[in-house]
Amino acid sequence: MDKAYFINESLRQNRFWTQIMSEHALFIREGLPCTEIALIEEARQLEQLFANLKARADQTPREQAAVCALNQEVIQALGRIIEFKTFVLKRMITCSLGGFNYPLLMDHIRREAIRFRVNLLKLNNNIQTPLAELALEEEIFWLRIMGDHAWFIAHLLDPSERPLVQRASEFGEKFETLRLQGEDLQSMLVPRDYENHLLPASLMGGPLPPGFGNLKEPFVIPRLQRFNGEVIEATMGIRDFKAVALQLVETCKVLSLISPLLASHVLREAEMALADLERVERELNTMK
Numbered sequence: 001m002d003k004a005y006f007i008n009e010s011l012r013q014n015r016f017w018t019q020i021m022s023e024h025a026l027f028i029r030e031g032l033p034c035t036e037i038a039l040i041e042e043a044r045q046l047e048q049l050f051a052n053l054k055a056r057a058d059q060t061p062r063e064q065a066a067v068c069a070l071n072q073e074v075i076q077a078l079g080r081i082i083e084f085k086t087f088v089l090k091r092m093i094t095c096s097l098g099g100f101n102y103p104l105l106m107d108h109i110r111r112e113a114i115r116f117r118v119n120l121l122k123l124n125n126n127i128q129t130p131l132a133e134l135a136l137e138e139e140i141f142w143l144r145i146m147g148d149h150a151w152f153i154a155h156l157l158d159p160s161e162r163p164l165v166q167r168a169s170e171f172g173e174k175f176e177t178l179r180l181q182g183e184d185l186q187s188m189l190v191p192r193d194y195e196n197h198l199l200p201a202s203l204m205g206g207p208l209p210p211g212f213g214n215l216k217e218p219f220v221i222p223r224l225q226r227f228n229g230e231v232i233e234a235t236m237g238i239r240d241f242k243a244v245a246l247q248l249v250e251t252c253k254v255l256s257l258i259s260p261l262l263a264s265h266v267l268r269e270a271e272m273a274l275a276d277l278e279r280v281e282r283e284l285n286t287m288k
């Protein structure tokens with residue numbers, strides 16, 4: 001991995017996702033029952049911790065050692081917020097915690113945190129994923145995130161906003177269809193990913209008995225390039241829809257449970273999705 005790439009990519013990841021993590025802590029806190037004082041306090045601390053890391057990321061010089069140390073510190077903090085999200089989610093889905101966050105939202109923001117941590121660990125340990133595999137992982141990750149956003153918007157709009165609820169649901173369905181297509185392409189082009197997911201999660205990361213992992217290397221086909229274009233197009237569509245939603249929320253022209261910060265949060269994530277997918281597109285184009 002070249003040094004400039006390591007520095008640029010680390011800073012790009014940190015400057016975006018630390019702010020997102022801080023906002024997640026705020027969303028969790030606002031959705032907790034007001035009697036859960038200890039959880040509210042932990043959420044408050046995490047919000048501050050990631051706000052500080054965002055400020056630090058903005059000031060980190062473009063120098064390898066400083067960037068590596070920043071990554072290391074953010075990886076540590078991510079361990080803490082992932083544990084917190086896991087604890088809150090488990091209590092929610094076992095009906096021992098009420099409040100106003102959806103369980104799928106908690107799972108969604110934990111997925112975002114887990115992927116951010118994987119990205120930093122890959123950078124700090126010089127791990128590169130083959131292009132076809134990377135393309136599909138990025139596409140499937142973002143398709144699921146964009147689909148979740150669509151359903152969150154549909155479920156947080158006031159039921160009286162019928163046409164907007166319907167448009168949001170149509171986006172949800174569109175992203176689900178694309179994600180299924182992504183999974184079809186994934187088992188065609190990256191059969192090892194398919195095999196791995198059949199293994200018990202506890203075996204992953206360790207050495208596997210002979211017979212595993214001898215499937216062919218992933219490869220790029222023209223259909224994958226076309227698919228990436230389709231994912232970008234759908235993401236641009238929901239990005240524009242979210243931009244309109246943010247406007248409506250900010251000007252108090254829509255009835256919903258969506259705060260201006262949440263509307264802006266999902267819009268910024270769509271912009272990040274496009275940035276990631278366009279990087280994949282550039283890489284795929286060099287294969288032509």
Ligand SMILES: [Fe+2]
Pocket residue numbers: 020024109112265269
């Ligand atoms: Fe998020």
Ligand SMILES: [Fe+2]
Pocket residue numbers: 108112145149266269
């Ligand atoms: Fe999200």
